[in-house]
Amino acid sequence: MNKRHNMIPIAKPYLTKKEVEAARKVILSGWVAQGPKVQEFEKALAKYVGAKYACAVSNCTTALHLALLAVGVKSGDSVITVSHSFIATANCITYCGAQPVFVDIDLKTFNMSSGELQRCLEQKHKRFKAILVVHQMGMPCDLKGILLLARKYKIPVIEDAACALGSEISLNGKTWKKIGKPHGDIACFSFHPRKLITTGEGGMLTTKHAQYDKIFRLLRHQGMSVSDLARHQSKKIMIEKYPVIGFNYRLTDIQAAIGLEQLKKLPAILRKRRRLARIYQRELKNISWLQCPEQPKYARSNWQSFAVRILKSAPLGRNQLMRYLLKKGISTRPGIMNSHQEKAYARKARAVFSLKNSKLARDSVILLPLFTTMKDQEMKTVIKALKNV
Numbered sequence: 001m002n003k004r005h006n007m008i009p010i011a012k013p014y015l016t017k018k019e020v021e022a023a024r025k026v027i028l029s030g031w032v033a034q035g036p037k038v039q040e041f042e043k044a045l046a047k048y049v050g051a052k053y054a055c056a057v058s059n060c061t062t063a064l065h066l067a068l069l070a071v072g073v074k075s076g077d078s079v080i081t082v083s084h085s086f087i088a089t090a091n092c093i094t095y096c097g098a099q100p101v102f103v104d105i106d107l108k109t110f111n112m113s114s115g116e117l118q119r120c121l122e123q124k125h126k127r128f129k130a131i132l133v134v135h136q137m138g139m140p141c142d143l144k145g146i147l148l149l150a151r152k153y154k155i156p157v158i159e160d161a162a163c164a165l166g167s168e169i170s171l172n173g174k175t176w177k178k179i180g181k182p183h184g185d186i187a188c189f190s191f192h193p194r195k196l197i198t199t200g201e202g203g204m205l206t207t208k209h210a211q212y213d214k215i216f217r218l219l220r221h222q223g224m225s226v227s228d229l230a231r232h233q234s235k236k237i238m239i240e241k242y243p244v245i246g247f248n249y250r251l252t253d254i255q256a257a258i259g260l261e262q263l264k265k266l267p268a269i270l271r272k273r274r275r276l277a278r279i280y281q282r283e284l285k286n287i288s289w290l291q292c293p294e295q296p297k298y299a300r301s302n303w304q305s306f307a308v309r310i311l312k313s314a315p316l317g318r319n320q321l322m323r324y325l326l327k328k329g330i331s332t333r334p335g336i337m338n339s340h341q342e343k344a345y346a347r348k349a350r351a352v353f354s355l356k357n358s359k360l361a362r363d364s365v366i367l368l369p370l371f372t373t374m375k376d377q378e379m380k381t382v383i384k385a386l387k388n389v
């Protein structure tokens, strides 16, 4: 018996013939690298989130790298962020030769605590070049509190919105805006298959600052002064210049064509995920040893993941519970890890204060299956298994 076929997966990208057809057209067009489709995808994404500029790159890690370089992060600088994130968040700071300084999270949202950020900033002897916040698993962080502090100390804010496409935030308690509008200085998105929409690999930077957008475009293309598209469309010969050292962080037109189709599906994907999350919240709220995620008043999550905390009173430990669910045909994953607890950061990690919530979250969270094509029957299976523990 092949059990894997009956397993309920943790996540599943929502790709159909539409994406196949879009990619096929680009392949047959003869222009497959960064070109007109990338430009079209950028415009569509900028429009969707309401941002002035959007620049496509090869993935969100490279987007974060360019964002930090654009605000001037250099070797020897310090950047405030969270340890409790996918390790790419810390890695991109390290790529700049800078030092990540970790602050603790709020256990309700798994996002940076603005109180802890304040404590960190009040350490007068230290200058910070940027604040890199994460909207963890699609849940918007306390941007209002964080921006207030950032403006007071005049530090740019970069948002790791890898998981947060379609998530919304209200800074004034009245109107809702999409993450990436942007509210900070730069927001970075991912199109990895574990996020809401995918291009295989892919990323995007949004900003309202023209000068940042210019830097992204220069650096993603080897620091070259003209794009391939501009050269192709030009009637005259064009000799490029290389004013700075850049990278090859380009997205391809094949990926962008897939992204355009995925973007059209995003409103339906969001509706479905929000409905599934409501069902989990309603059905699991009476399990005393399990804590469901809750949206703060200012946040509307896209539910990239549904992360529940297993409390000490649970009849099974976290890992035992994961094994029990696996036997019932249900895939789960541990929650987010902490960079400072990984060997890669054993000697690089620096935290001003304790990271006790980060540690607790790492060891007590599991992610439940949640994906766009999830059936009601599959949802019932997960809920029943949890109720019967």
Ligand SMILES: *Cc1c(COP(=O)(O)O)cnc(C)c1O
Residues within 6 Å of the ligand: 059, 060, 061, 062, 085, 086, 088, 089, 134, 136, 160, 162, 163, 189, 190, 191, 192, 202, 203
């Ligand atoms: C997925 C993810 C990234 C990295 O995105 P890639 O596109 O895979 O490079 C960065 N930060 C967070 C919080 C993520 O979840």
